[in-house]
Amino acid sequence: MKIAVLPGDGIGPEIVKEAVKVLGALDEKFELEEAPVGGAGYEAKGHPLPDSTLALAKESDAILFGAVGDWKYDSLERALRPEQAILGLRKHLQLFANLRPAICYPQLTGASSLKPEIVSGLDILIVRELNGDIYFGAPRGVRQAPDGLFEGAREGFDTMRYSEPEVRRIAHVAFQAAQKRDKRLTSVDKANVLETSQFWRDVMIDVAKEYPDVELSHMYVDNAAMQLVKAPKAFDVIVTGNMFGDILSDEAAMLTGSIGMLPSASLDKNNKGLYEPSHGSAPDIAGKGIANPLATILSAAMMLRYSLNKAEQADRIEKAVQKVLEAGYRTGDIATPGCRQVGTVEMGDAVRAAL
Amino acid sequence: MKIAVLPGDGIGPEIVKEAVKVLGALDEKFELEEAPVGGAGYEAKGHPLPDSTLALAKESDAILFGAVGDWKYDSLERALRPEQAILGLRKHLQLFANLRPAICYPQLTGASSLKPEIVSGLDILIVRELNGDIYFGAPRGVRQAPDGLFEGAREGFDTMRYSEPEVRRIAHVAFQAAQKRDKRLTSVDKANVLETSQFWRDVMIDVAKEYPDVELSHMYVDNAAMQLVKAPKAFDVIVTGNMFGDILSDEAAMLTGSIGMLPSASLDKNNKGLYEPSHGSAPDIAGKGIANPLATILSAAMMLRYSLNKAEQADRIEKAVQKVLEAGYRTGDIATPGCRQVGTVEMGDAVRAAL
Ligand SMILES: CC(C)[C@H](C(=O)O)[C@@H](O)C(=O)O
Ligand SMILES: CC(C)[C@H](C(=O)O)[C@@H](O)C(=O)O
Numbered sequence: 001m002k003i004a005v006l007p008g009d010g011i012g013p014e015i016v017k018e019a020v021k022v023l024g025a026l027d028e029k030f031e032l033e034e035a036p037v038g039g040a041g042y043e044a045k046g047h048p049l050p051d052s053t054l055a056l057a058k059e060s061d062a063i064l065f066g067a068v069g070d071w072k073y074d075s076l077e078r079a080l081r082p083e084q085a086i087l088g089l090r091k092h093l094q095l096f097a098n099l100r101p102a103i104c105y106p107q108l109t110g111a112s113s114l115k116p117e118i119v120s121g122l123d124i125l126i127v128r129e130l131n132g133d134i135y136f137g138a139p140r141g142v143r144q145a146p147d148g149l150f151e152g153a154r155e156g157f158d159t160m161r162y163s164e165p166e167v168r169r170i171a172h173v174a175f176q177a178a179q180k181r182d183k184r185l186t187s188v189d190k191a192n193v194l195e196t197s198q199f200w201r202d203v204m205i206d207v208a209k210e211y212p213d214v215e216l217s218h219m220y221v222d223n224a225a226m227q228l229v230k231a232p233k234a235f236d237v238i239v240t241g242n243m244f245g246d247i248l249s250d251e252a253a254m255l256t257g258s259i260g261m262l263p264s265a266s267l268d269k270n271n272k273g274l275y276e277p278s279h280g281s282a283p284d285i286a287g288k289g290i291a292n293p294l295a296t297i298l299s300a301a302m303m304l305r306y307s308l309n310k311a312e313q314a315d316r317i318e319k320a321v322q323k324v325l326e327a328g329y330r331t332g333d334i335a336t337p338g339c340r341q342v343g344t345v346e347m348g349d350a351v352r353a354a355l
Numbered sequence: 356m357k358i359a360v361l362p363g364d365g366i367g368p369e370i371v372k373e374a375v376k377v378l379g380a381l382d383e384k385f386e387l388e389e390a391p392v393g394g395a396g397y398e399a400k401g402h403p404l405p406d407s408t409l410a411l412a413k414e415s416d417a418i419l420f421g422a423v424g425d426w427k428y429d430s431l432e433r434a435l436r437p438e439q440a441i442l443g444l445r446k447h448l449q450l451f452a453n454l455r456p457a458i459c460y461p462q463l464t465g466a467s468s469l470k471p472e473i474v475s476g477l478d479i480l481i482v483r484e485l486n487g488d489i490y491f492g493a494p495r496g497v498r499q500a501p502d503g504l505f506e507g508a509r510e511g512f513d514t515m516r517y518s519e520p521e522v523r524r525i526a527h528v529a530f531q532a533a534q535k536r537d538k539r540l541t542s543v544d545k546a547n548v549l550e551t552s553q554f555w556r557d558v559m560i561d562v563a564k565e566y567p568d569v570e571l572s573h574m575y576v577d578n579a580a581m582q583l584v585k586a587p588k589a590f591d592v593i594v595t596g597n598m599f600g601d602i603l604s605d606e607a608a609m610l611t612g613s614i615g616m617l618p619s620a621s622l623d624k625n626n627k628g629l630y631e632p633s634h635g636s637a638p639d640i641a642g643k644g645i646a647n648p649l650a651t652i653l654s655a656a657m658m659l660r661y662s663l664n665k666a667e668q669a670d671r672i673e674k675a676v677q678k679v680l681e682a683g684y685r686t687g688d689i690a691t692p693g694c695r696q697v698g699t700v701e702m703g704d705a706v707r708a709a710l
Contacts (some may be wrong), residue, residue: 045708085548094504113473113585134489134515138502140550145518147493149449163500163510190601192438195495199511229584230468235676246545247580247602254581269577295676310652 001308003030004060006037006053010281011291011295011344012066018293018348019042019064019300025352026313033060038068038082038281039088039303048085057089062307064300065089067281077305083180089129095274096159096166097173098128098245099302102232102252109327112257113304114229119255121131125181127174128245129167130266133196134160135242160196162241167200167271171207175178180212184236185216188224188244200241221248228252253278260292260333263305265300273307275299276350282328289343294321297351327354333345356663359415361392361408364437365636366646366699367421372524372702374419374655377675380707381668388415393437393636394445394627411446417662418629419655420444422636429588437636445485450621450629451521452528453483453600454657457587457607460616462680466689467612469584473608479590480536481607482529483600485621488551489515490597515551517596522555524624526562529594530569540571543579544601555596567619577604583607590660608633615688617648620661628662630654642652644698647686650674652706667708675709682709 005020007013028213036044036054044050046069057063061075068082078084080193087094104112112119136158145155178185181329187204189197201218208216220225221244227234229329232255241246253259264279298321305314329350330339342350360375362368378385390408391399399405403423412418423437433439444450457466457478467474492514500510502708533540542559544552556573574582576599582589583603587610595603608614617633633648640646653676660669684705687693695704 018706019673078553081547087548092640095568114469135548137512138598142550142554145516148491148518148522150518153518153520156520156549156551157492157514157516157550159514160549161500161507161510161512163503165508166510190598192433192436193442193490194513195497196511196513199386199509222601222605225580225606226614229606229609243545244602246577247599250577251580251606252582254584255531259581270590284509312552318558 001030002060003032003303004044004056004063005032006057006063006065008068008281008284009033009067009070011040011067012281014286014289014344015277015291015293015296016064018344019296021188022297022301022317022351022355025355027106028130028310028313035063038085039070041071041085042073042082047080048080049204053327054092055086055310058091061272062303063089064303065274065276066296067277067279067283070283083338087135088112089274090266091273091276094131096129096131097126097170097267098130099265099267100126100128100249100253100278101262102256103128103262103328104256105258107158108256108258108261108334110201110336112255113255114255115153119232120255122196122233124232125177125237126245127170127237127239128178128249129170129241130137132162132166133242135156137161154241155341155348160243161196161197161201163205163260167203168207170206170239174237175211175214178237181235184233186238187216187218188221188223188238188240188248189218191218192219192220198355224248225251258334259295260331261294263295263296263302264297265302266304267306269305271306271346273303289345290332291344292333293344297321297348316355317351320351322352323354356383356388358387358658359411359418360387360389361418361420362389362395363393363421363423363636364395364425365422365638365641367423367636369579369646369699370646370651371383371419371421371631372694376381377652377672377706377710378655380710381666381671383665387637392420392440393587394425394428396440397428397431397435401439403435404443409443412448414437416627417658418444419680420629420631421651421656422632422634424636425638438589442490444629445621447514448627448629449486450622451484451486452525452622453505453622454532455481455483455608456598456617456621457481457611458617460613462679463611463613463616463689465691467610468612469612471703474587477588477611479587479607480532480592481604482525482592483604484525484596486706487517487521488597489513489579492516492647515549515598517551517555519558520646522558523562525594526559529592529700530562530566533592534566537591538569540569541579541590541593542571542573543576543593543603544573545576546573547575556687579603580606583610594700596636601656613689615686616649616653618657620654620657622661626661628658630658644700645687646699648699648703652676652703672706677703678709
């Protein structure tokens with residue numbers, strides 16, 4: 001089985017290296033091939049998603065992704081900026097199902113800006129659609145306003161859209177995820193204002209008929225943003241569109257206080273997937289050897305479980321991470337008084353040793 | 356000076372009554388006229404925003420608004436549902452500037468789900484554009500997908516759009532608000548993905564030239580949702596579009612833990628405005644006499660300050676609210692151990708007495 005390794009920018013290379021180290025310590029052996037992406041892709045080949053990188057991603061069984069982005073590319077035109085790599089991979093490989101767990105590790109409850117009783121034991125899953133919505137909808141651009149109060153003025157515009165098959169396929173992913181958990185699914189939309197949302201809601205209600213064991217509820221996105229702050233543990237699985245999911249999954253991740261711990265998966269319909277930490281490229285701390293590699297290591301575990309059918313190996317990695325946390329190992333971002341503060345490489349070594 | 360009083364649904368009538376009581380205790384006298392809106396408008400006249408209510412709102416100098424919405428109208432077609440009243444008022448009266456303070460009252464820090472050190476002293480202002488964006492953009496509806504992978508399938512769609520004059524006018528409101536505060540403005544967008552956002556950002560940068568004393572920064576909406584949880588006090592004024600503002604202003608309100616305390620103003624270009632509490636109609640507790648009237652009373656204070664040019668009277672009301680909090684008066688939503696728990700009417704009486 002072949003894994004495409006795309007380290008990317010900022011802390012990407014450092015943290016991916018540790019995940020690769022952990023994979024190398026398993027009994028199973030995988031074929032790993034590395035390629036540049038994001039700013040690194042632009043430097044190497046003039047494009048954030050070079051053809052050769054895309055080809056490698058297509059022919060691999062799974063993709064281990066670091067992070068992309070750096071201030072130094074801010075002045076490039078949008079089509080060449082690092083984040084186009086991740087948007088391109090999602091679209092070209094039809095990775096439509098983003099699974100973003102927000103888990104508060106018992107040892108790290110104190111890292112949250114929320115009160116311990118609000119977040120301790122938090123374990124929710126956000127299922128975000130990744131291929132549709134206003135991210136890719138056309139037409140879009142800058143034009144003269146065709147109508148309205150400011151007809152004729154210059155305006156920027158985009159199209160939000162969701163077709164029935166797109167909503168159906170993400171609905172199935174979400175209902176099936178809920179079946180494996182507490183069987184409660186909250187679909188988040190803005191159906192009181194948006195036609196796209198009303199349409200989304202109608203399809204969700206229709207798909208729900210196939211999952212009588214799952215309790216479906218609906219929530220407006222503004223209310224969801226509030227309830228996540230007020231009582232996040234009340235959720236089990238949340239399903240939502242690309243735009244709202246972008247916002248809510250980051251909000252939910254930050255509730256835990258330890259975004260450096262949170263992995264993510266982006267899957268196609270055959271469970272081929274891209275795996276990346278939920279945090280970004282953090283160019284400010286790149287190269288200092290202090291980044292937390294655990295989200296990437298846990299992303300590798302998700303990869304073993306979802307795309308490579310090696311659930312046991314995934315369990316081993318997750319248990320090893322638990323062990324190093326219990327042993328008090330902490331990178332700076334999750335350091336607590338009295339902990340054993342370590343750098344990126346030592347953390348990777350500790351997980352490898354705990355395997 | 357004439358004030359249109361639109362109590363609406365749920366707890367709306369109870370809380371507006373207390374605000375009217377407080378207004379009545381001032382030396383200044385105002386002409387108040389009441390009209391039905393939301394579900395109450397639909398019951399009385401067959402429409403959530405009856406013509407007579409809209410006419411009254413138009414001819415008044417300011418509007419004191421309660422809240423709209425009740426589960427019992429969920430099955431109505433969207434055009435007749437209560438929330439259309441607030442959307443209609445914003446649009447017809449061109450109330451484009453929504454000012455939503457998120458303040459953590461020292462006496463109520465404990466009510467927050469965030470740690471006291473994260474929220475104590477919190478005082479940020481969110482300036483949300485209310486007349487544009489995907490809320491009103493056309494075309495919108497359900498159609499056969501004109502292109503893409505699922506061409507021909509049924510899809511829901513909406514149009515996000517912002518014209519230059521629309522961005523300019525909300526930018527001026529936000530910069531001027533920042534000038535009166537800590538002179539820091541964060542414009543929130545999703546310029547790495549949306550054309551509308553890139554356009555918005557370009558106009559913000561242009562308007563900034565007229566306000567050299569204000570420090571403008573830009574933040575992506577997903578990051579803003581995170582930073583609000585992580586370090587909300589780092590913000591001063593946030594300016595953003597209608598859709599992102601809907602989400603972020605509610606998230607910010609909930610950080611305080613006392614959304615029952617937070618007023619809001621929606622202003623047109625002449626500072627005529629609609630004033631309403633940031634919380635909703637809470638139909639579950641309607642008629643029980645337990646709703647917190649303070650957000651509505653504080654909205655009346657905002658009305659005096661922004662639309663009626665009675666800043667002194669506004670101060671008096673705000674100080675009276677401070678006094679009743681200091682005296683330990685609390686409605687159930689903000690009750691703390693050892694407080695003096697009161698109902699809606701007693702709270703209104705306490706403020707009136709403290710004036
Ligand atoms: C980098 C950006 C385009 C991307 C998104 O908005 O999807 C990121 O925020 C994410 O959530 O993976
Ligand atoms: C009721 C709804 C249409 C409205 C909005 O989305 O603007 C509300 O959420 C608000 O923020 O005032």
